[in-house]
Amino acid sequence: MTTDYRRLRVALLGAGAVGSQVASLLRQHADELADRAGARLELVGIAVRDLDAPRETEFPRELLTTDAEQLILGADIVIELMGGIEPAREYLLQAIGAGADVVTANKALLATHGPEIFDAADRVGAQVYYEAAAAGAIPIIRPLRDSLAGDRVVRIMGIVNGTTNYILDRMDTEGAEFGDVLADAQALGYAEADPTADVEGYDAAQKAAILASLAFHTAVPLDAVHREGITHIDKAMMDAARRAGQVIKLLAICERLPESADGAAGESISVRVYPALVSREHPLATVHGANNAVFVQAEAAGDLMFYGAGAGGVQTASAVLGDVVSAARRHIAGGVGVGESTRANLPVVPIGRVITSYQITLEVDDEPGVLATVAGILSEGRVSIATLEQTVVADAASGGTARIVIGTHTAREQDLSDTVDRLAASGVVERVVSVLRVEGD
Amino acid sequence: MTTDYRRLRVALLGAGAVGSQVASLLRQHADELADRAGARLELVGIAVRDLDAPRETEFPRELLTTDAEQLILGADIVIELMGGIEPAREYLLQAIGAGADVVTANKALLATHGPEIFDAADRVGAQVYYEAAAAGAIPIIRPLRDSLAGDRVVRIMGIVNGTTNYILDRMDTEGAEFGDVLADAQALGYAEADPTADVEGYDAAQKAAILASLAFHTAVPLDAVHREGITHIDKAMMDAARRAGQVIKLLAICERLPESADGAAGESISVRVYPALVSREHPLATVHGANNAVFVQAEAAGDLMFYGAGAGGVQTASAVLGDVVSAARRHIAGGVGVGESTRANLPVVPIGRVITSYQITLEVDDEPGVLATVAGILSEGRVSIATLEQTVVADAASGGTARIVIGTHTAREQDLSDTVDRLAASGVVERVVSVLRVEGD
Numbered sequence: 001m002t003t004d005y006r007r008l009r010v011a012l013l014g015a016g017a018v019g020s021q022v023a024s025l026l027r028q029h030a031d032e033l034a035d036r037a038g039a040r041l042e043l044v045g046i047a048v049r050d051l052d053a054p055r056e057t058e059f060p061r062e063l064l065t066t067d068a069e070q071l072i073l074g075a076d077i078v079i080e081l082m083g084g085i086e087p088a089r090e091y092l093l094q095a096i097g098a099g100a101d102v103v104t105a106n107k108a109l110l111a112t113h114g115p116e117i118f119d120a121a122d123r124v125g126a127q128v129y130y131e132a133a134a135a136g137a138i139p140i141i142r143p144l145r146d147s148l149a150g151d152r153v154v155r156i157m158g159i160v161n162g163t164t165n166y167i168l169d170r171m172d173t174e175g176a177e178f179g180d181v182l183a184d185a186q187a188l189g190y191a192e193a194d195p196t197a198d199v200e201g202y203d204a205a206q207k208a209a210i211l212a213s214l215a216f217h218t219a220v221p222l223d224a225v226h227r228e229g230i231t232h233i234d235k236a237m238m239d240a241a242r243r244a245g246q247v248i249k250l251l252a253i254c255e256r257l258p259e260s261a262d263g264a265a266g267e268s269i270s271v272r273v274y275p276a277l278v279s280r281e282h283p284l285a286t287v288h289g290a291n292n293a294v295f296v297q298a299e300a301a302g303d304l305m306f307y308g309a310g311a312g313g314v315q316t317a318s319a320v321l322g323d324v325v326s327a328a329r330r331h332i333a334g335g336v337g338v339g340e341s342t343r344a345n346l347p348v349v350p351i352g353r354v355i356t357s358y359q360i361t362l363e364v365d366d367e368p369g370v371l372a373t374v375a376g377i378l379s380e381g382r383v384s385i386a387t388l389e390q391t392v393v394a395d396a397a398s399g400g401t402a403r404i405v406i407g408t409h410t411a412r413e414q415d416l417s418d419t420v421d422r423l424a425a426s427g428v429v430e431r432v433v434s435v436l437r438v439e440g441d
Numbered sequence: 442m443t444t445d446y447r448r449l450r451v452a453l454l455g456a457g458a459v460g461s462q463v464a465s466l467l468r469q470h471a472d473e474l475a476d477r478a479g480a481r482l483e484l485v486g487i488a489v490r491d492l493d494a495p496r497e498t499e500f501p502r503e504l505l506t507t508d509a510e511q512l513i514l515g516a517d518i519v520i521e522l523m524g525g526i527e528p529a530r531e532y533l534l535q536a537i538g539a540g541a542d543v544v545t546a547n548k549a550l551l552a553t554h555g556p557e558i559f560d561a562a563d564r565v566g567a568q569v570y571y572e573a574a575a576a577g578a579i580p581i582i583r584p585l586r587d588s589l590a591g592d593r594v595v596r597i598m599g600i601v602n603g604t605t606n607y608i609l610d611r612m613d614t615e616g617a618e619f620g621d622v623l624a625d626a627q628a629l630g631y632a633e634a635d636p637t638a639d640v641e642g643y644d645a646a647q648k649a650a651i652l653a654s655l656a657f658h659t660a661v662p663l664d665a666v667h668r669e670g671i672t673h674i675d676k677a678m679m680d681a682a683r684r685a686g687q688v689i690k691l692l693a694i695c696e697r698l699p700e701s702a703d704g705a706a707g708e709s710i711s712v713r714v715y716p717a718l719v720s721r722e723h724p725l726a727t728v729h730g731a732n733n734a735v736f737v738q739a740e741a742a743g744d745l746m747f748y749g750a751g752a753g754g755v756q757t758a759s760a761v762l763g764d765v766v767s768a769a770r771r772h773i774a775g776g777v778g779v780g781e782s783t784r785a786n787l788p789v790v791p792i793g794r795v796i797t798s799y800q801i802t803l804e805v806d807d808e809p810g811v812l813a814t815v816a817g818i819l820s821e822g823r824v825s826i827a828t829l830e831q832t833v834v835a836d837a838a839s840g841g842t843a844r845i846v847i848g849t850h851t852a853r854e855q856d857l858s859d860t861v862d863r864l865a866a867s868g869v870v871e872r873v874v875s876v877l878r879v880e881g882d
Contacts, residue, residue, distance in 0.1 A: 025591065025741060035658070035784040036590045131588055137742040139580075139588035147572055147580035149477045150466065150762020217476070283748060286727050300466060300759035301578040301749065307724065308745035318741035321591020329779050338770050343476040 005040040008328050011075035011100075012046045013068055013091055014082035015055055017313035018105060018132070019046070022079060022320050024057040033321070037328035045071040047082075056313065073098055077327045079320060080104040089113050096120045096128075101327040105132035105320055111206035111222045114213060115342065127330060127338060129323035134210050135160050135292045137315035138308040139322070144214045144296070145338070152299040153215040156254040157440060160207040162290035162310040163191045163198035164230050164250040168275070169288050171238045172247050178233060190290055200229035201273040204252045211294070212254035212271040217344035226272035226351040233275055237434050240361065240405070246277045247285045251439055257349060268347045270354045276439040277359055284440060295440075352414035357386070357441065359407050361433035362423065366392055366400035370428045374404060377426060381419030384409040401430060407438070446481040449769050452516035452541075453487045454509055454532055455523035456496055458754035459546060459573070460487070463520060463761050465498040474762070478769035486512040488523075497754065514539055518768045520761060521545040530554050537561045537569075542768035546573035546761055552647035552663045555654060556783070568771060568779060570764035575651050576601050576733050578756035579749040580763070585655045585737070586779070592739040594656040597695040598881060601648040603731035603751040604632045604639035605671050605691040609716070610729050612679045613688050619674060631731055641670035642714040645693045652735070653695035653712040658785035667713035667792040674716055678875050681802065681846070687718045688726045692880055698790060709788045711795045717880040718800055725881060736881075793855035798827070798882065800848050802874035803864065807833055807841035811869045815845060818867060822860030825850040842871060848879070 010026065012019055026033065026043050034040045046059070047068035065071055068091055072078055078095035080102060082088045088109050095102050097120070104110065110117070110133050121128045131141045135158065144153070159165050163185065170181045182199065185191035197203045205227040212220045230250050241248050255270045278285050283305050287293040292310025297303055309315040364370050371390065378385055387407035394401040408416070416435075423429045453464055467474065467484050475481045487500070488509035506512055509532055513519055519536035521543060523529045529550050536543050538561070545551065551558070551574050562569045572582045576599065585594070600606050604626065611622045623640065626632035638644045646668040653661045671691050682689050696711045719726050724746045728734040733751025738744055750756040805811050812831065819826055828848035835842040849857070857876075864870045 021741070029591070029593070032593070032785075033591060036782055138745060139584035142583045142588055143580035146767050147583055147760065147763040149766035150470070150474060150764075151759040152470070152473070283727065286724065298759060300462070300755045300762070302753070302756050304579060304747075304749035306745075306747055309743045312743070314741045315743050318592040318739060319588065321741070322588040323591075325590035326587050333779070334775060338774070341477055344473075 005034050005038065006332065007042050008037075008039045008076040008331055009044045009074055010041050010077045010079065010324065011044055011071045013071075013078065013080045013088070015046050015048050015064070016081065016083070017056060018316045018320065019081040020056040020059070021313045021317035022081065023059045023063070025317055025321055026324075027059065033325060037325045038332045039328045041077075041324060041328060044075065047071050069094060072100070075100050076331055077324060078102045079324060080106055081320070082106070083108065085109055085112060089117070092117055093120055096124060096126050099124065099126065101127050101129070101330060103129040103320055103323040103327060105130065105316060107133040107203070107206040107210060111209040114210070115219045127327065129327055130210070131323050132316045132319035134207050135294055135306070136162070136308070136310040136312065137318050138292055138294065138306050138310065139319070140211070140294050140306050141214065143304075143306065144211070148296070148298055148301065151301050152256070153296060154256050154299055155297040156211055156215055156252070156294060157284060158207065158211065158252040158294040159249055159284060159287050159292050160252045160294065160310060161198055161201075161204045161250060162292055163195065164204070165287060165292070166190050166290040167199070168230060168233065168248055168250065171233070171235065172242065175235060175239065177235050178231065199231055201227045201250065204250060204273045208252035208254060208271050208273050211252065212269060213342070215254055216256060216269050216346055217341040218269060218346045218348075219342045220269070220271055220348055224271060224348040226274070228274035230275045237436070241277055245280050247280055248275050248436070249278050249284060249287070250275050251278070251284075253439065256346075268349045270349050270351075272351060272354065274437060276437040278440045282440040352412070352417070354413045355410050356413070357408050357410045357438045358416055359405065359434075359436045359438055360420065360423075362404045362406070362429050363393065363431040363433055364402050364404055364429050366402040367428075370402070371404070373426060373428050374423065377422050378406070378408075378419055381422060382415045383411045383419045403433070446475050446479065447773065448483050449478075449480045449517040449772055450485045450515055451482050451518045451520065451765065452485055452512045454512075454519065454521045454529070456487050456489050456505070457522065457524070458497060459757045459761065460522040461497040461500070462754045462758035463522065464500045464504070466758055466762055467765075468500065474766060478766045479773045480769045482518075482765060482769060485516060488512050510535060513541070516541050517772055518765060519543045520765060521547055522761070523547070524549065526550055526553060530558070533558055534561055537565060537567050540565065540567065542568050542570070542771060544570045544761055544764040544768060546571065546757060548574040548644070548647040548651060552650040555651070556660045568768065570768055571651070572764050573757045573760035575648050576735055576747070577603070577749070577751040577753065578759050579733055579735060579747050579751065580760070581652070581735050581747050582655065584745075584747065585652070589737070589739055589742065592741045593697070594737060594739050595697050596738040597652055597656055597693070597735060598725060599648070599652065599693040599735040600690055600725060600728050600733050601693045601735065601751060602639055602642075602645045602691060603733055604636065605645070606728060606733070607631050607731040608640070609671060609674065609689055609691065612674070612676065613683065616676060616680065618676050619672065640672055642668045642691065645691060645714045649693035649695060649712050649714055652693065653710060654783070656695055657697060657710050657787055658782040659710060659787045659789075660783045661710070661712055661789055665712060665789040667715070669715040671716045678877065682718055686721050688721055689716050689877070690719050690725060690728070691716050692719070692725075694880065697787075709790045711790050711792075713792060713795065715878060717878040719881045723881040793853070793858070795854045796851050797854070798849050798851045798879045799857055800846065800875075800877045800879055801861065801864075803845045803847070803870050804834065804872040804874055805843050805845055805870050807843040808869075811843070812845070814867060814869050815864065818863050819847070819849075819860055822863060823856045824852045824860045844874070
């Protein structure tokens with residue numbers, strides 16, 4: 001192990017949960033990394049905002065600097081783990097301009113300014129590595145960009161947010177309510193004090209935009225991603241799902257559609273995040289706790305699934321270091337980087353045009369003719385009934401209420417949503433208990 | 442899509458189940474592939490042994506040739522899908538020597554002559570792509586070589602043979618006997634007329650050698666892989682496993698051990714293929730039918746799993762085409778290829794030094810003192826009992842036989858095997874019903 005390797009200067013921006021692990025592993029495994037990269041990866045500095053903030057792992061104080069721009073200037077590889085849009089964006093563009101390859105785990109930045117950063121890299125033949133930005137430690141970027149490059153991805157269904165999977169899994173296994181599990185998750189550090197980014201699906205939407213861009217060779221703007229969170233999922237919905245052999249998961253879905261956005265010839269895509277019913281027989285149903293998984297359907301390869309830890313400092317550091325080794329190999333080998341292909345540039349359809357199946361749960365007056373009225377409204381709305389189950393929830397003495405659970409055949413979202421509005425306004429429906437999409441069948 | 446791309450000449454060796462799909466997809470998706478590769482992939486010829494043999498897909502007859510050497514000479518990328526050792530080895534070396542990048546799905550060749558082929562590529566800066574050689578359509582080579590390059594793989598447990606998983610899964614779900622399911626699998630085309638390569642674990646052993654070489658940066662010779670098949674697995678073992686919340690899977694296990702082969706300081710590895718008991722809670726237990734999955738444990742990344750179709754012409758063709766696109770990008774980008782690292786070159790320990798836990802099922806005389814004798818032999822043999830269950834299988838009238846099922850703590854294979862020999866010879870044991878390793882706990 002005494003090979004006299006060329007040295008590559010590695011600059012690290014950020015020393016938080018992931019950054020401090022990256023710094024630690026870079027030093028701890030220096031010899032092995034050198035053998036694998038074909039270059040000695042010399043950590044030349046770590047840019048931080050506060051030199052005196054407490055760190056999760058130990059490293060020499062003299063590596064710390066507050067002058068990120070100076071640090072970037074002398075680096076061969078720049079690792080950006082600061083998070084946020086600015087100044088991360090500015091620093092990445094500077095690094096690329098200065099001839100460095102860049103590694104980032106910044107999903108918010110890539111989901112909003114990806115095309116700008118990829119274009120900048122393309123112009124100088126640099127490469128942007130971001131394995132850690134989509135599903136933490138799970139290798140999904142390389143499989144999509146390289147392994148499936150000769151195939152056509154049809155559909156991705158991902159559990160890409162650990163916090164919400166943790167919450168939904170505990171609601172499922174313990175029969176607990178959302179609020180209680182969330183509070184517990186916050187106490188245990190699985191959820192942030194302000195959980196909005198996770199529970200409202202913002203984090204998953206960023207990852208969906210990144211995955212869809214890559215899979216469909218299309219620049220997907222974040223605001224084209226339909227997003228719904230899980231705060232309305234309650235114990236009753238979970239229990240009903242369990243009884244039906246299903247589980248509710250927050251899914252990031254990226255789908256290739258055979259027709260274009262305006263109904264004309266040509267393909268389009270849909271990118272959406274929402275909680276959905278998934279059969280317990282589906283591989284995604286077996287993803288427990290804070291784990292993530294990305295289920296990919298491709299024309300030739302068929303069904304693939306990638307499973308692992310979606311977050312965590314040291315787990316995400318593994319993905320970052322894999323990228324650093326790739327960047328180093330490229331530096332040594334020479335040649336230009338593989339750019340992000342947006343050549344297909346398919347239109348992203350609005351949610352109203354998405355076709356899937358649904359489960360509608362209604363509370364209705366328990367009177368003769370109600371079922372016929374409900375069925376009639378569905379039929380007029382072009383929503384075809386696949387399964388229907390009616391149960392009495394309160395007898396005539398207490399008002400006469402029945403519960404109807406309808407499983408639909410595939411329908412167009414706009415038709416479904418209009419139909420549910422008409423059901424709610426029909427006079428026979430006391431309450432629309434829930435409307436959930438059914439995915440993965 | 443009218444970009445004037447550079448043309449790369451692609452030569453295909455072999456037009457069997459995978460080769461004919463590759464030829465078909467190369468032509469069918471020519472425009473998309475060109476956009477992704479940054480080069481037009483021109484299929485210049487297909488080398489076959491018999492010009493008139495029937496083919497699974499249609500392609501122009503003028504592409505066929507019996508002169509593989511001539512075809513190789515003019516190619517930028519050579520895809521070898523002939524299988525077998527010779528002349529595949531000779532052709533790959535010729536292709537590398539002529540400056541081509543090569544793509545192969547030939548696990549038998551890589552498991553036996555991998556180092557020779559990788560060395561030849563290293564010397565000229567070419568690259569060997571073999572995503573399809575380890576787990577069919579499942580992207581596992583890139584994750585191990587690139588994504589986990591900054592991490593340390595501790596353990597791989599793979600279901601890497603579809604035929605045996607299909608057989609074991611049907612034995613498990615239908616309670617059928619091995620012979621009946623095998624005959625059915627042969628009739629359905631899931632198993633070959635001569636099933637030896639699958640059911641005796643040879644195919645899995647080749648894949649284990651490839652995965653271990655990559656994961657541990659070590660040239661693992663095929664004869665260092667311990668190999669056992671599944672022909673001795675019967676309905677009774679399957680039923681017992683099911684009752685205990687387990688399932689029997691044929692596993693390819695690649696493991697990093699903290700001590701060296703001779704007990705001295707320094708790491709070593711174990712590479713082995715055998716049927717083992719796996720808890721139904723383990724992700725590998727959910728792999729049904731002819732599917733494959735590779736479970737990877739890494740120091741930083743934690744547990745990862747890669748799941749998908751392990752075989753099939755069109756599925757494997759997806760992996761091959763991904764490699765072809767990668768090879769084309771590298772050709773366009775310039776620079777030298779990433780070689781196979783064997784710098785760690787860890788010793789491979791013999792099976793006797795492997796440490797795992799076991800389940801031993803014995804039929805014993807149902808007499809006083811027998812349990813004490815059995816426990817004494819285990820204790821002398823340094824095999825520690827974790828669980829023990831005794832049931833009477835035949836009462837005193839019919840000979841007095843009891844069945845003892847022993848779950849052990851982890852023990853060294855040599856100790857276990859010596860102990861089982863001593864049990865068999867002890868006079869109180871009528872029959873050693875089964876000895877199975879327990880993995881994944």
